[in-house]
Amino acid sequence: MDVLRLATLYPELPRERTRLLDNLGRVRREVGPITMELSDALADHMNIRRGEVHEVVSFYSFLQVPTDAVRVCTGPVCDCLGARDLLESTPGAIEVACLGHCDLAPAMTRGDEIVPSVTHSTNDGPAVDLGSGDDTLADYAARGGLALLHELPTLERIVEELKASELTGYGGAGFPTGLKWEAVSREPGPRFVVVNADEGEPGTIKDRYVMELRPHLLVEPTVLAMRMLDASEGYIYLREEYATARARLQEALNEFRAAGLLDGLALELVVGAGAYIAGEETAMLESMEGRRAMPRLKPPFPSQVGYLGRPTLIQNVETLAHIPAILRNGGEWWAGLGTRGASGTRLWSVTGAVAKPGCYEAPNGITTRELVEEHAGGFTDEVGAVVPGGAASGILPPSALDAPLMRDGLQEFGAGPGSAAVQVFPTSYSPLRLLSETMRFFAEESCQKCTPCRIGNRALHHLSEELQRGEAVMTREKVDEWLLAMEKTSICGLGQASPFPVRGAMQHWPELFEPLEHV
Amino acid sequence: MVAFTLDGRPVSAPEGELLVHAAARHGTFIPTLCHDDKLDPYGGCRMCVVDVEGAPRPLPACATRVAEGMVVSTNGPITEFQRTLTEMLLSEHLNASPGGRPNELIDLANELGADAPLMLPDAKRAEYDDRNKLMGYDPDACILCARCVRYTQEVMQCSALSLEGRGGHARIVPTWELSWLDTECELCGGCLSVCPTGAIYEKFEEGTSRPERQLEQVRTTCTFCGVGCQIDLNLDPQTKHIVKVTSKDEYLPNEGNLCVKGRFAFNFVHHPDRLEEPLVRGDDGELHPTTWEHALETAATGLQKVIAEHGSQAVGFLSSARLTNEENYLIQKLARTGVGTNSVHSCEST
Known part of the structure; x- marks a missing residue:
């Protein structure tokens, strides 16, 4: 019967391969979880081989799950704050790797609803300024928004200011933004603009805050990028779990459209279906093109060969949200907002054992202690470990609380600032448990394509599980060899960076790894 | 042609040639598992990574194309990765020979002296049993190189196999885990022929005591x-x-x-x-072995009798799809010039 209901939808389901994920999401919402029958029928409708649709359906976590399912997040912060108990006491709930609501940990969703409700804890800031949100486009315009679109700057000026600001990509990889705009603009058209709103690094909630509180602040620079690069099509790839952000963005896009600000442009939302790896930029492009979200081999980079093989500017949400302030006040002004030699501000997701978990705009170069005491209401427990910038950034001991959260400041601790997701864990939460939960996440979220990531992460998860029992399953020498192979030979950032937390834990808590010496 | 450096030697290759091929032509063997010349470059197993000067990390030779001035090294510390990656694959390789087909992973392990330092607790995959009688598949011998899946998609253009799921749950199954008989599969066995570990095999050779190499x-x-x-x-x-x-x-x-x-x-x-010899029906109505000469003569006599009584148009020729083009040509020649009929048909045409 489901197939018959699907058939009534056919006239509204486009047949381009790029619409596969959209169509699957719509069928899931309007007909039901994707079964073999529904998958095959949609494949036939779209003239795609059934096996290829099966591959896509099985890749994502949620396409075969009902839309009203109750989901409990067991990411490291949620695990630390009681997610397992919540899972046990909630009949029928399914366990998911990350819901992106670590400030509400342990996080749970019922369908599109966050349980109990979404709240925000944030501050006023000089650039993104989340403190008072914008309800409507008029609110946004009243605060000086839309100036860029009413009087378009030149591309040269944008690149100049971005370079002067030293703004780098805030998704985690940190590529200089000015260089990226310049590189894409030099490639022949047609070009595309894609916003990476697939925030998924455990601990990271900043992009969600931007989209929920100031969605227009994301849309304006996106439209600016499209106008500057002559990109008539743009996409915002949003993770499925962000239902509130989805509604707010959709509303904002409608307002922009109604105000004529999107004339001649197609800017659309693409909603994911539950896969951390789809946040990797080339995996995202694969996902948008209707395939499994498996990262592409690089080079070539998306600035040359991106969406549908065309030059594509891919920018993280927060990165874009800083651009209006930079162009309004100048790149040098923005650069001067940093501290301890770092440039600018960024949005810090602060979660775990702190009084006011949330997302705060603060200077680059700030320390964990300053961040927590000045913004997040102080520590609620004795600090056992800190993850400075998302799961893959490393694990820091309490002695690093006063280290500046920047590349130079964290280097000696074997970590990096990553996505600026500072997660504070109390002494009661063992570093090995933290490591184990982190590696479980990477093992489950690996796209599986390359050997070192698919197998290495599972082995390291197994290793840390066994170490909690005082058992060693590999020698220290082998662990080092495997970590090196993962870092050097993995296709994408997932496998290349996931050794960091292991190395960090081994560096800071050598006694916990003692059993490896006696294999 | 472009000039590049391979392990310190100046060499040349056509621009755009895959590094793995260019190296092979210059006598340097780079091991691969997921690579197949019939398929698009994939770069999944990482076994073929080489150092390329200026690249931030090693690059897969199966998916990297030679360019002017490239400086490539395939020996030295880079070979350590081959051993480590082999160890990794072995740590979820529970069955090395389900059907006697050659196993390139085991060859590589023997050559490099690699062993699995551990067996992954989730290495065991759900068993798969197919009711067809020709192809067997043991997921525990699969290394997820996806050559089989890519072969069905890129060469056969059919939907028979799927790369399902991700992470440790990923596995290769006939589409939606149906029997191959219920997918678009034509049982051509192409997936079997490209499998580097023999995870897909001739079912009638299951548990064989005669491995293919013997x-x-x-x-x-x-x-x-x-x-x-x-x-x-x-x-x-x-x-x-x-x-x-x-x-x-x-x-x-x-x-x-x-x-x-x-x-x-x-x-x-x-x-x-x-049938191993010609048979001719005798007066007793039974078939009896005879010589080719006698058999052909009997057939010719019979045809001549029909022609004499009913004319050439009473004779038609029906040839077999199993003949070669040349043989089919001769049949129509015999029909048209020998017998004088245009009634010639081959079962290939239907």
């Missing part, structure tokens, strides 16, 4: 149609009976590809009911 190979031409696919009959060295049929990438015109008949329909060769 068989004698005799090259011949497939007799099933006029295409002329080149095949290797694999014989049991003692009984000289055909055990299986394989083909090779370098064979033309089929480039190692076969159809279900060419690969699997060889039972007739040793079948007890097979």
Whole structure:
């Protein structure tokens, strides 16, 4: 019967391969979880081989799950704050790797609803300024928004200011933004603009805050990028779990459209279906093109060969949200907002054992202690470990609380600032448990394509599980060899960076790894 | 042609050639598992990573193209990764030989002296049992190189296999885990032929005591149609009976590809009911063995009698799809000029 209901939808389901994920999401919402029958029928409708649709359906976590399912997040912060108990006491709930609501940990969703409700804890800031949100486009315009679109700057000026600001990509990889705009603009058209709103690094909630509180602040620079690069099509790839952000963005896009600000442009939302790896930029492009979200081999980079093989500017949400302030006040002004030699501000997701978990705009170069005491209401427990910038950034001991959260400041601790997701864990939460939960996440979220990531992460998860029992399953020498192979030979950032937390834990808590010496 | 440096030697190659091919032509063998010349570059197993000067990390030789001035090294510390990656693959490789087919991973492990330092607790994959009688599949021998899946998609253009799930749950299954008989699969066995570990195998060789490498190979031409696919009959060295049929990438015109008949329909060769000599029906109504001369003469006499009584148009020729083009040509020649009829048909046309 489901197939018959699907058939009534056919006239509204486009047949381009790029619409596969959209169509699957719509069928899931309007007909039901994707079964073999529904998958095959949609494949036939779209003239795609059934096996290829099966591959896509099985890749994502949620396409075969009902839309009203109750989901409990067991990411490291949620695990630390009681997610397992919540899972046990909630009949029928399914366990998911990350819901992106670590400030509400342990996080749970019922369908599109966050349980109990979404709240925000944030501050006023000089650039993104989340403190008072914008309800409507008029609110946004009243605060000086839309100036860029009413009087378009030149591309040269944008690149100049971005370079002067030293703004780098805030998704985690940190590529200089000015260089990226310049590189894409030099490639022949047609070009595309894609916003990476697939925030998924455990601990990271900043992009969600931007989209929920100031969605227009994301849309304006996106439209600016499209106008500057002559990109008539743009996409915002949003993770499925962000239902509130989805509604707010959709509303904002409608307002922009109604105000004529999107004339001649197609800017659309693409909603994911539950896969951390789809946040990797080339995996995202694969996902948008209707395939499994498996990262592409690089080079070539998306600035040359991106969406549908065309030059594509891919920018993280927060990165874009800083651009209006930079162009309004100048790149040098923005650069001067940093501290301890770092440039600018960024949005810090602060979660775990702190009084006011949330997302705060603060200077680059700030320390964990300053961040927590000045913004997040102080520590609620004795600090056992800190993850400075998302799961893959490393694990820091309490002695690093006063280290500046920047590349130079964290280097000696074997970590990096990553996505600026500072997660504070109390002494009661063992570093090995933290490591184990982190590696479980990477093992489950690996796209599986390359050997070192698919197998290495599972082995390291197994290793840390066994170490909690005082058992060693590999020698220290082998662990080092495997970590090196993962870092050097993995296709994408997932496998290349996931050794960091292991190395960090081994560096800071050598006694916990003692059993490896006696294999 | 572009000039580049391979392990310190100045060499040249056509621009855009895959590094793995260029290196091979210059005598440098780079191991690969997921690579297959029939398929698009994939770069998944990472076994072929090489150092390229200026690249931030090693690059896969199976997916990297030579360029002017490139400085490549394939030896030195980079080979350590081959051993580590082999160890990793071994740590979820629970069955090395379900059907006697060669296993390139085990070859590599032996060559590099690599062992699995541990077995992953989730290495065991759900068993798969298919009701077809030709192809067996043991997921525990699969290394997820996806050559089989890519072969079905890129070469056969069919939907028979899927790469399902991700992370440790990823596995290769016939689409939606149906029997191959219920997918678009034509049982051509192409997936089996590209599998580097023998995870897909000839089902009739399951648990075999005659691994493929102990068989004698005799090259011949497939007799099933006029295409002329080149095949290797694999014989049991003692009984000289055909055990299986394989083909090779370098064979033309089929480039190692076969159809279900060419690969699997060889039972007739040793079948007890097979005709081995000409038979002619005697006056007693029974078939009796005879010589070719007598048999052909009997047929010719019969045809001449029909022509004499009813004319040439009373005779028609029906030829077999199993003949070659040349033989089919001769049949129509015989029909038109020998007998004088245009009634010629081949069962290929229907």
